[in-house]
Amino acid sequence: QPRALAICDAEELSGERCMLSTRSQLKAVIARYAARGLAPVVATELEFFIFAPNPEPLYPFVPPTGLDGRREQGHSAFSVSSNNGLRPFFAEVYACMAALGLPRDTVMHEMGVSQFEINLLHGDPLLLADQTFLFKHLLKEVALKHGLIVVCMAKPLAHTAGSSMHLHQSVVATDSGVNVFSGADGQPTDTFRHFIAGQQACMADFTALFAPNVNSYQRLCQPYASPNNACWSYDNRAAGLRIPSSAAAARRVENRLPGADANPYLAIAASLAAGLHGIEQKLEPTPPMQGAIEVPEELSLPCTLHAALERLKSSQLAKELFGHEFIEGYIASKTLELTSFFDEITPWERRVLAAQV
Template identity: 85%
Template structure:
């Protein structure tokens, strides 16, 4: 894997075993969002090719195994000035800026509408709606992994917003675009975020997110914000495509239904 990444010019930070069975985490280096989407796309295909060469399979489902942690694609976001490279989320004294607050608020405003882009498959919601630090909410917090938006502990230069909703099955181009577009919407409209959560918390109704693909698609279909930021034609096409996939899923009878319901009916 290391050799192939070097051959493709894919820089990396950490690459290590995670909590789950045969689960690994990689952190790509920060940079231009389109470049990072390209690198994520290439890395996933690189992994599968290397695995096949060794008689193995790599799975990027959000929840490949029951009763184990799911697989995510967390997006760490900061905005820097062109030329100076200054992080606009921190002021000259190292304190959070108004832009930082507005960006968080935009993320919160768009997260429910964009859930179907962050969690695009039926299996995605097996990860989101179960434990193991996979939050299904639009709350934000300082370094609390139960929040959908986490502000990692860092220096002012590295202040950033981590979107913890996207799964490993998300399209990196759409997930990154949706996350940044929501943040920009918050900046342009000077939105203000909710109060940050601390410790154990109950998710307010207005910050809860869809918990099934059907609910997420219905939310996306009705979203004026999504149509404004992505265009009506794209949203309608995406919803139609995913609705066909959902219909195909409902054509199947799962082993659970046979095992549990066959003896009860």
């Protein structure tokens, strides 16, 4: 049956914005840019896995059976026929995206088994956050109709790539629409450097906002183009901050830390707030990394949710940018989830430790 879905803002009874609302937090960050005559522009790249139904969580996910009667074995990244076995599913996804007004850019098979990526067209950050939220909901609903499940965990399968939600960010002047990351001569501007430096300065403090679950760190600690660092580089996917090759008018900063499991409102708000912090404070970035990246200690990031929450808890900057109420509430919520995780004994513990200790 058809159903309606409304995206709403949360307010206190007094009419003031609810500090615990991630959508409200994003709107506040955008307003801070507007006060400086600036408007951020964002695009999201959402990766996801398509699996057969998995009614028993103790069993690993398996790829679905395609139209040819076979299960995908992987090695299909960027193949022109990689989604042929799931053609009816994707046809309905595209139709639903058109009906919802979700403009798609690129569709491709990613590195993992039955892993795909669909990119949304760049635009206003709040609109892109709404679209990303709707898109994830759409994927899961269409999958159910086709006897499939879509999983947006950061790392649903061992020994393969995880799923990210890379953020492409630029900033334009509100009066002209010109990208302030590039000067009239086409060269990078001071604003561009300051934006990168702000991202670097905040990334460790904000890791728990980009990687919000225990499983998030399975993705970040594996060598599948999921960098766990605050380095920046030109077109190097081993860096946490990548500057893609582009024309000067399209110069942008790609934040590669957020996983597909991140809240799009919060991840975009945190990334843009970090960049604005660098602009306001006129921070300077480290030299760009090239080739194989050896991460200096000061640019390394937390490797567990517990460590990330401790870093966030001690961050005065995070409390200044998002408010004490939000940061404390977020940490309390994630601490409850972490406690729940440790309430369970994993198969690895039974398999390995029972015989060895």
